[in-house]
Amino acid sequence: xxxxxxxxxxxxxxxxxxxxxxxxxxxxxxxxxxxxxxxxxxxxxxxxxxxxxxxxxxxxxxxxxxxxxxxxxxxxxxxxxxxxxxxxxxxxxxxxxxxxxxxxxxxxxxxxxxxxxxxxxxxxxxxx
Numbered sequence: 489x490x491x492x493x494x495x496x497x498x499x500x501x502x503x504x505x506x507x508x509x510x511x512x513x514x515x516x517x518x519x520x521x522x523x524x525x526x527x528x529x530x531x532x533x534x535x536x537x538x539x540x541x542x543x544x545x546x547x548x549x550x551x552x553x554x555x556x557x558x559x560x561x562x563x564x565x566x567x568x569x570x571x572x573x574x575x576x577x578x579x580x581x582x583x584x585x586x587x588x589x590x591x592x593x594x595x596x597x598x599x600x601x602x603x604x605x606x607x608x609x610x611x612x613x614x615x616x
């Protein structure tokens with residue numbers, strides 16, 4: 489799991505459960521690891537996401553914004569994985585097209601005012 493992916497996943501679980509220790513149990517991590525991951529995320533972002541007391545955890549404004557975006561991103565990745573899971577991976581007869589296939593000066597069949605370089609090579613003997 490990438491660091492950012494793990495940070496988002498851990499942060500969302502902490503915010504949803506309201507507890508570092510509960511999130512740690514659900515994610516099968518130690519509580520100090522969860523605390524370190526969230527602290528690293530906050531340090532990387534340069535802002536406090538969670539207000540921690542001995543009895544509760546609450547989101548800051550930045551934490552609420554990050555939570556909303558992180559949940560959206562995690563849901564989109566899950567949706568993409570579900571949409572592609574189990575698809576037939578047999579190559580198709582037609583190769584995929586890219587922008588170069590659609591239009592390229594070398595493929596252009598219309599009138600050309602400047603035909604550009606040609607691929608013909610001309611050789612001349614050098615006389616010294």
